[in-house]
Amino acid sequence: MATLDLNAISKSFGSAKVLHDISLAIEDKEFVVFVGPSGCGKSTLLRIIAGLEEATSGLIIIGGEDVSNAHPVDRGISMVFQSYALYPHLSVYENIAFPLRVQKLDAADMDSRVQKAAAILQLTDKLQLKPGQLSGGQRQRVAIGRSIVRNPKVFLFDEPLSNLDAALRGDMRVELSQLHRELDATMVYVTHDQVEAMTMADRIVVLNGGRVEQFGTPMELYHHPATKFVASFIGQPNMNLIPASVAGVDASGVMVELDGGHRMALPVASSTVSMGDKVEVGIRPEHVNMGDSGLDISVNVLERLGGTSITYGTIGNGTRFCAALPGDAAIEEGRNLTLCVAPENCHVFDANGDVLRRQAAPEMVA
Amino acid sequence: MMDRYTKLQIVGIYACLAIFLTFILLPFFEMFMASLRPLEHLFRSPYQFWSDDFSFDAYKQMWVTVPLLGRYIFNSIYISFMVTGLTMIFVVPAAYAFARLQFPFKNATLGIFLGVNMFTGAVLLIPLYRVLRTLGLLNTYWAMIVPGVAFLIPTGIWLLRSYLEKIPRELEEAAFVDGASRLYTLRRVVLPLATPGLIVVGVAVFIGAYAQQFLFAITFNQTRELQPLPAGLYEFIGYQSVTWNEMMAAALVGVLPVMIIFLFLQKYLVAGLTAGAVKE
Numbered sequence: 254m255a256t257l258d259l260n261a262i263s264k265s266f267g268s269a270k271v272l273h274d275i276s277l278a279i280e281d282k283e284f285v286v287f288v289g290p291s292g293c294g295k296s297t298l299l300r301i302i303a304g305l306e307e308a309t310s311g312l313i314i315i316g317g318e319d320v321s322n323a324h325p326v327d328r329g330i331s332m333v334f335q336s337y338a339l340y341p342h343l344s345v346y347e348n349i350a351f352p353l354r355v356q357k358l359d360a361a362d363m364d365s366r367v368q369k370a371a372a373i374l375q376l377t378d379k380l381q382l383k384p385g386q387l388s389g390g391q392r393q394r395v396a397i398g399r400s401i402v403r404n405p406k407v408f409l410f411d412e413p414l415s416n417l418d419a420a421l422r423g424d425m426r427v428e429l430s431q432l433h434r435e436l437d438a439t440m441v442y443v444t445h446d447q448v449e450a451m452t453m454a455d456r457i458v459v460l461n462g463g464r465v466e467q468f469g470t471p472m473e474l475y476h477h478p479a480t481k482f483v484a485s486f487i488g489q490p491n492m493n494l495i496p497a498s499v500a501g502v503d504a505s506g507v508m509v510e511l512d513g514g515h516r517m518a519l520p521v522a523s524s525t526v527s528m529g530d531k532v533e534v535g536i537r538p539e540h541v542n543m544g545d546s547g548l549d550i551s552v553n554v555l556e557r558l559g560g561t562s563i564t565y566g567t568i569g570n571g572t573r574f575c576a577a578l579p580g581d582a583a584i585e586e587g588r589n590l591t592l593c594v595a596p597e598n599c600h601v602f603d604a605n606g607d608v609l610r611r612q613a614a615p616e617m618v619a
Numbered sequence: 620m621m622d623r624y625t626k627l628q629i630v631g632i633y634a635c636l637a638i639f640l641t642f643i644l645l646p647f648f649e650m651f652m653a654s655l656r657p658l659e660h661l662f663r664s665p666y667q668f669w670s671d672d673f674s675f676d677a678y679k680q681m682w683v684t685v686p687l688l689g690r691y692i693f694n695s696i697y698i699s700f701m702v703t704g705l706t707m708i709f710v711v712p713a714a715y716a717f718a719r720l721q722f723p724f725k726n727a728t729l730g731i732f733l734g735v736n737m738f739t740g741a742v743l744l745i746p747l748y749r750v751l752r753t754l755g756l757l758n759t760y761w762a763m764i765v766p767g768v769a770f771l772i773p774t775g776i777w778l779l780r781s782y783l784e785k786i787p788r789e790l791e792e793a794a795f796v797d798g799a800s801r802l803y804t805l806r807r808v809v810l811p812l813a814t815p816g817l818i819v820v821g822v823a824v825f826i827g828a829y830a831q832q833f834l835f836a837i838t839f840n841q842t843r844e845l846q847p848l849p850a851g852l853y854e855f856i857g858y859q860s861v862t863w864n865e866m867m868a869a870a871l872v873g874v875l876p877v878m879i880i881f882l883f884l885q886k887y888l889v890a891g892l893t894a895g896a897v898k899e
Contacts, residue, residue: 305792326798338793342811351807352797403797 255316255329255406256281257302257439262311264297264463271297272463275311279441279456284433287443288450288486289460295443296411298460302441303332303409316406329406333413337396339384345371346380349398356403370398373435390421394428401436410442414449426452447487451475459483481606484535490563490575492535492600499530507601507609509534513569515548517594521601521609532609535600538563538577543584544593550574551589566590647871654678654868661863678872681865684855690844691851692873695832698760698847699877702767702828703821709772710820714779715805719791729780732773740770740834751839762839763832763847770831771824778823782816783809818884829877848873 257279264272271294279285287295300306302313304325313321313328320328331352339348347354349370353363371377374394384392393413400408413429414422430453433440444450450457451471459466459474459482467479471487478484484492501508506520511534519534526532541548548568556563557580564576564584576592584590601609624632653661655673682688716722717729740747747766748757756762786809794804810817833849840846848869855866 303796305796324798325796330796332793332796334789334793336787336789338787338789340790340808340812351794351799354807355794355798355803399793399797 255439256314257407257441258312258314259298259302260312260314262298262301262308262313264294264301264306265309270463272301272308275463275465277458277465277468279439282437282439284430284440284442284453284455285458286450286454286456287441287458287460288445288447289466290486291445293460294463295445295460299332299409299411299441299443302328302407303330304328305332330409331400331403331405331407332409332411333393333396333400335412335415337384337392337416339392339395339399341384343383344380345376345382345384345387345395345398348384348395349376349380349402351399352403366402367398370402373401373432374398389417390425393417393425397429397432406439408436408438408440410440412444413442415444415446422449429453448489451487457487459486461486477608477611478535478600479608481533481535481602481608484600484602484608488537488539490538490577492537493574494533494535494602495568495572495574497532497534497601499526499528499532502527506596506612507532509601511548511569512572513549515569517596517599519596519599519601520612521599522612523609525609526601526603531604533602535602536574536594537598538575540598541576541578541592541594543578543582544591547591547593548574549589549591550576552584552586555584555586564590650867650871654864654871656864658860658862658864677862677864677868680862681855681869681872684862684865685851685869687843687846687851687854688869691846691848692876694760694845694851695829695847695849695873696876698763698767698832699825699828701760701764702771702832703825705764705768706771706775706824706828707817707821709768710775710779710824711810711817712805713772714776714783715809717776717780718783719788729777732776735770736773736777740766740831744834744838748838756839758840758842758845760845763835763845766835766839767828767831771827774827775820775824778820779813779816782819783813786812822881822884825877 257277259275259277259279262272262275263270275298277285287298289295297306301308304320304323308321311321312319315328315330325332340351343351346367349367350363353366358366367380368377371380374397376391376394376398379387379391379395384395387395393416396413410429414425417425426449429442433453442449442453454471456468456470457474458468461482467474467483469477474483474487478487481494485494495511497509497511499507500510500516501518502523504523506518507523507526508516508518509532510516517534550564550566550568552564552566554565556565560580562578562580562582562584564578566574566576568574578584597611600611603609654677655675656670657672657674657676660667660670660672685691717725751757751762751765756765790808790812791804794808799807832847836847836850840850852866852869855862855869
């Protein structure tokens, strides 16, 4: 197993630049998830690491060795594809054994490795079947089996769960996390699903427009999003972003006036803003409570999920607002509601979308 | 359901099929009817559709009239198989290259291949004759095989290329990541998946080879023993009379082995081998 370092990776397709100077240091045995909207370059970055795509510039270093120009096999990586990429004419056994046949391993060694992989992935009784006879989850496991027989240094996953239905996806998430623990391997996982990222990752790389927005642990991203993009990408339902203006600045924080006139003193780093600046205040839906004074919201749509009631409405001059309230809260569509928010739970983003660091939020140990 | 038709539509479809099939099959039927009649009855007027003097005598007599008939049938099949085999050897790597690799003038080359297809062999007979004479291939099997292969390669490439392009690229990428070379991937992954396509192309080439050998045979070959069936049928045209019934019988017998092969291959033509490769 090994560390994976990316050093100023850039990639252009013709005149279109899709990756801009990406540098990441991924630790040994770490589970890192690349997450971002479609077209952010996450799959391209993974394919560059795999050696399927050549970087326009930059270095890829695996286990201290520069492999930028090496063949995928010599990089010590293996990859699981979104479509599984199983060979339909070969049995499960032959699919898993494929990389070993390429290596011309002797039969006994090959058989023991295939059997071991099959045992880990509970495929022992499926080895003689063809991929077409398997369910989606089983096919996924065969694809993983093919990637583990070679004992690679780094595993790469390209949206491996996106073809599965929701229930199976949840199960496979747990299985993949267990597999990571069992194999004790460095894994890089690409997804557009922030839930997969939050639940499985040791650390998450949020990509947007070919740039790294933030690289950190899931809770770091949740509590201290570096940018507005990360803030709105991580967390379900999405963070509310309310236009506001700075009404006062002092050492303890910033006084903001929200759209609609409500004023709040927020304990955030205040050195980069001044009176009258336009900012946006981020409030997570789960951080609001029903109260007597605070934000006035007119409720448009109410989704009762049982445990929580997701309430959609507007505040001020039509800014949309979403709140996650207790399941049996006394709310009705078409009524007004007053919500209160603890100032320490609010995020403030400047006009560039960069965060003013919260002073009261839990500090994350790196 | 997309494929649900009303009664009227079904009747219409079958009517169209019947007209089409009549058009295609009537000559074969007439060939068969002609082969069953004594020669003098073929010129009987008025024409009788049905008569009670049908017999299989022509099928016996034809081997006597043209003693080399068996040899001609064998030659036909031999030449077609050789042409098909050689063509596939060239077409498979070429089609794969056109389907997957990037190289300069790729589209231009494909265009030229299509352009070559526009010429029939007949236009190029004289230059081809000179080439074959220079190479010393006249009056050998090669005189009929080499031009056949040359004219069928473009069609083969176009047909197989479009089939290979349908094979998911991720399968090859997976093999590449696992360390397989292009050739290994072609042999172990691409060609097994392309089997239905290979059979389709093989059949198309075989039919092409069977159809075009007549022209090359009468132009480039004077050796009687090497003639294929279409050229050999000329021997039924005698000085005094043409034994039409025997010629029809011989033509039917000559086509028979090929028809039997296709009956067996037919199921492969419709086999969907890629099921389960990629989730739809």
